[in-house]
Amino acid sequence: MIAIRPSAARVPHQAGGGSLVPRSPPRRYGARPNASSVNQSNHRRMNTNRRKWDESVPLHVASPSYHVPSFLQGKSTLEPLEVHELGSVRGKSLLHLQCHFGLDTLSWARRGATVTGVDFSLPAVRAARGLARRAGIKARFLQSNVYDLPDVLEEQFDIVYTGKGAIWWLPDIERWAQVVARFVRPGGRFLLLEDHPFAEVFSDEVDGEPRIPYFTSRAIREEYDGTYATSTKMRHRVTYGWIHPVSRVLSALIENGLGIERIREYPFCYWQRNPLMTQDRRGYWRLKENKGMIPLMWSVTARRKPPGNQ
Numbered sequence: 001m002i003a004i005r006p007s008a009a010r011v012p013h014q015a016g017g018g019s020l021v022p023r024s025p026p027r028r029y030g031a032r033p034n035a036s037s038v039n040q041s042n043h044r045r046m047n048t049n050r051r052k053w054d055e056s057v058p059l060h061v062a063s064p065s066y067h068v069p070s071f072l073q074g075k076s077t078l079e080p081l082e083v084h085e086l087g088s089v090r091g092k093s094l095l096h097l098q099c100h101f102g103l104d105t106l107s108w109a110r111r112g113a114t115v116t117g118v119d120f121s122l123p124a125v126r127a128a129r130g131l132a133r134r135a136g137i138k139a140r141f142l143q144s145n146v147y148d149l150p151d152v153l154e155e156q157f158d159i160v161y162t163g164k165g166a167i168w169w170l171p172d173i174e175r176w177a178q179v180v181a182r183f184v185r186p187g188g189r190f191l192l193l194e195d196h197p198f199a200e201v202f203s204d205e206v207d208g209e210p211r212i213p214y215f216t217s218r219a220i221r222e223e224y225d226g227t228y229a230t231s232t233k234m235r236h237r238v239t240y241g242w243i244h245p246v247s248r249v250l251s252a253l254i255e256n257g258l259g260i261e262r263i264r265e266y267p268f269c270y271w272q273r274n275p276l277m278t279q280d281r282r283g284y285w286r287l288k289e290n291k292g293m294i295p296l297m298w299s300v301t302a303r304r305k306p307p308g309n310q
């Protein structure tokens with residue numbers, strides 16, 4: 001485990017050593033991973049995280065960073081990039097993994113998808129259901145650890161979607177990819193829009209010094225008062241995260257039967273991860289100094305191969 005110094009705001013980060021593309025034996029697509037297959041220490045770490053997420057929910061619902069009042073007035077919380085990557089979702093079933101309190105899930109519903117949001121935080125799921133009611137949007141929200149979802153949900157979906165601060169919180173990216181593949185129907189699609197793991201190497205502080213290795217599978221322990229969306233001093237301060245190199249995420253998806261359609265890397269980000277970042281006209285955050293020197297966000301679109309083509 002790697003411990004890093006307290007940071008003022010942000011939620012994620014940390015890791016430790018490893019090969020570029022650790023290989024695991026080929027597995028049957030659609031195997032049933034669950035949280036009990038994640039080791040006990042990481043299970044405890046996820047529970048520590050969950051306590052902080054639970055506490056964050058009312059603070060985030062009230063936070064200007066999440067713009068709940070504008071959402072209720074009809075504004076979408078989706079990034080134009082992700083809307084572009086998926087194209088029309090009208091009439092499609094969509095599963096959102098790690099949906100927090102559901103704003104993005106509900107925004108996909110407004111675009112015509114039949115949505116299911118999943119999060120391991122019960123307060124988050126309850127807040128999502130409340131928002132769906134207030135906004136008059138039909139949606140289903142389930143409480144589950146991502147790794148337990150195959151025990152909770154039977155069906156498959158046209159689209160599985162996740163990201164924007166999601167996979168940092170998962171200790172085992174290979175098992176995550178099994179879960180993703182389990183829920184994409186044959187021929188269906190997967191979209192991940194996520195913080196770029198290389199950006200995680202650098203501190204979110206003004207100095208932006210390297211702080212954690214890119215290649216490590218160790219848990220990164222952080223301690224901070226608030227979150228990326230609130231400066232309120234919270235009772236739960238400790239979190240654990242895991243860095244997932246691009247090659248490892250892609251390999252895990254491919255090994256589980258997902259054919260990669262597009263990978264994109266961006267020199268900007270959907271949130272202000274460093275105080276020196278400035279917002280462009282589209283609302284994305286960029287490093288003013290060192291512009292374009294490091295990737296800040298990335299996306300993957302993939303399609304589950306139809307039967308007989310795996």
Ligand SMILES: C[S@@+](CC[C@H](N)C(=O)[O-])C[C@H]1O[C@@H](n2cnc3c(N)ncnc32)[C@H](O)[C@@H]1O
Nearest residue numbers: 053098100119120121144145146163164165169
């Ligand atoms: C940054 S939020 C997700 C991003 C979302 N787009 C947002 O900003 O609202 C991360 C979410 O992951 C959830 N989470 C973390 N670890 C999880 C796990 N192992 N299983 C399910 N949900 C998890 C947290 O409860 C939290 O709601």
